[in-house]
Amino acid sequence: MRRFAQLFRDLDRTTRTSEKTAHLVRYFGEAAPADAAWALYLLTGRKLKRLIKTRALREWAAETAGVPLWLLERSYEAVGDLGETLAWILPPPESAVDQSLAAVIEQRIQPLAEASPAQQARIVREAWRVFGEYERLVFHKLIAGEFRVGVAQTLVVRALAEAVGVPAPTMAHRLAGDWQPTAEMYERLVAGDAAADDPARPYPFFLAYALEEPCRTLGEPHEWQAEWKWDGIRGQALRRGETTALWSRGEELVTERFPELQPVLDALPSGTVLDGEILAWRDDRPLPFAALQKRIGRKTVTPRILKEAPTAFQSYDVLEYEGIDQRERPLVERRALLEQIVAQVAQPRLRLSPIVPFGSWDELEQQYARARAEQVEGLMLKQRDAPYGVGRRRGPWWKWKAEPYSIDAVLLYAQSGHGKRAGLYTDYTFGVWDMRRLVPVAKAYSGLTDEEIREVDAFIRAHTLDKFGPVREVEPRLVFELHFEGIQVSSRHKAGIAVRFPRMHRWRRDKPPAEADSLETLVSLAGLHREQLHPRISRQAMLFDLGGDLDDGPTGTAADSLDQEAEAPRS
Amino acid sequence: MPLVETTERGLYCRAGDFYVDPWSPVDRALITHSHSDHLRWGSKRYLTAAPNVPVLRARVGPVDVEGLPYGESQTVGGVQVSFHPAGHVLGSAQVRIERGGEVCVVSGDYKTQPDPTCASFEAVRCHHFITEATFALPIYRWPRTADVMQDFDTWWQANAAEGRTSVVCAYALGKAQRVLAELAAEHGPILVHGALQRILPLYEAAGVRLPTTAHASALSVRAAGGKALVIAPPSVLGSAWLRKFGPVSTALCSGWMRVRGTRRRRGVDRGFILSDHADWPGLCESVAATGAEEVWVTHGYTEPFARYLSEERRLNAVPIETRFTGETADEAATEAEDATDVVPAEVAAGEVP
């Protein structure tokens, strides 16, 4: 555990990729297989379940440290990270014991799940007695189910590949999908016994970078294939023998969440893997992402949901055919094969992502301008002779996102940030005018420079109207231009609508709040009619005025959470 | 009537008619140490601990200052005053004030960890203790200096091996010299910023042993081929001065580096937990060691510390107002960097206005 805690510390305190890689390579070079397997599991973003209520943890820590609970809370406010606060507040260990990472997880952490509160307290106190500072920090994050490290998954895979001498793409493939962190698994991974490969294992997804230059800088138009950028869940549909699987890009097995796609999987010829997008699709057209989102959080799929938001698999690419990896073949050949497979399978829920025709870059620009009308997020550009790569790489694929929506909104509420932004007010709720009131419509916390954040923070402290727990209501005086990707009707929000991926584009110091946009503008941007929202507005507004549903102000939309960067853990 | 009271100009002793660390010019000022939030220019007469006299002069110019050796007392007005080591920086002292058996001690800034560049803190028994609270939260618990400096050594060595200059930011008065004095080994030349260079002779004169250093310039840094250790005040972070040096790795030495978020916010590659203030155990033990029942808390986390002392230690503790909040995480760069923020330039240069 000490070695892993040291790795955590090393990774945490450098921003240089080369240093991170070196630390990882060294770790994997030294670690015992069982430890390496667990480290890999945690570093690639797989989480342990939350096993302990943080409330209980705070109480035990306060008691052990001999400080009153309020002082611990006050310290937490200063640190902004609970696991860290507790680690620093506890007295030094009595007798240092260095147990392996696997032993700590399997003998100290996992048993917490079945333990009574009294037993849990005993286990945690015993750990505190023998762990040093950083071991405690890691331990707290593990038992609270919020262990995170600022290192990209692809970097971990590359470092592991380097440490054990396996090509990186092979390693990425072996690591894709579901696996249990055991010594045996790690040894298989390192030895590379292909026969032991899991039949349900997907391929790592190839991802595109955003196009920032004009499209004509890409060279000859005929070398490129264009498709719409669909707004759904990227996925892989797979069948090998009797095994069928539907994987999402988070490498989660989602087969059971989409029973209507099972016939598609069953109809695939054995040894086929398709790349595509799971879309909510009805009456021959895609539904807004919100329809699909309703299904993401649910374990059970009701007939009603199936009727309201049925899905289709919009296929982009073929990665394996007749059991043979197709990824090295050029896109033109893969596309021809894909068209053949889709025709042969002949399932209504297996669709082919249409090619967007263009003969010149001018024509493509005209197509791009239609993206919003087509209810897609923009265009995808793929080089015709390129293979299917691994991870995110510049060059062969580009995503050309439709222009974001833009409004000017007024800062209404603020909440302090966590981690790097602890102690500063960085999470803001913005409102637009509705008649003579400002109604909250979006929550955003990215897009400002550190300098601006400090300035806004000072403004907030000096112009607080009211406090609700950690939330401050602010004098409505600052105007910001917000960008976002979509607008949806939402009964959960006071304004009756919710925006997707909102962020601050710039601070409009030049604009007085009276000149901020109105709800009317937002509604018309969305191509909606006011009547579609009206009843909700009045009902929600009433709730709000009664002090009821504060939630829809400061805590924002469910879509927000999809946009969170892997920053410091939120405690 | 209490021996000291809080006023517009800071702590005042009516019976002796003097101020301790006044915020604006007064007739008679007793000074705990020469950081800019304790020492202001413009008072008529200064009284301070003898080892602080040269430091004080270097910072506020040729003023009327008298030095009193540690532990020796003098009558000022109707009270006895003496200075006792605070272990904070060279010349720093706690001020002890006594009248008819009643004792009040003003701590100034202090630390309990050993520091080779100044006399060690001595707890002084008193009835009334005025303590600082810069790091008065239980998360602030300093690691052993030797461990921190070991880490520091590894960092410098790794940078030198990669040809990356190591730039460490530390206060010009106190911290920088402590870093120099505590270095475990040298992996290249040690180059110092001008703000520090002006202060180093004071340490030499006080008999503090420090390694040999030279002036940090684009030329001297580049000539060292990435092996140099550059010591500079925190204000250089992000400045043009730093950009002349080629590839660098930056570090900050401060108690604030205890919190990972602070280090990230300051945008440095490495944070070394090295403070010239007492940590939580240091503060609690020191307050207890004075035996004081009346405790005033100033500088930093005054409110939680006063509450803790009242509720958990059953002391009569209150936070007191200060015009300076002391060192805070984001202002860590601004305290006491050099004399110029305290004194008009012509005074610093030696001319009396």
Ligand SMILES: [Zn+2]
């Ligand atoms: Zn000081």
Ligand SMILES: [Zn+2]
């Ligand atoms: Zn101070």
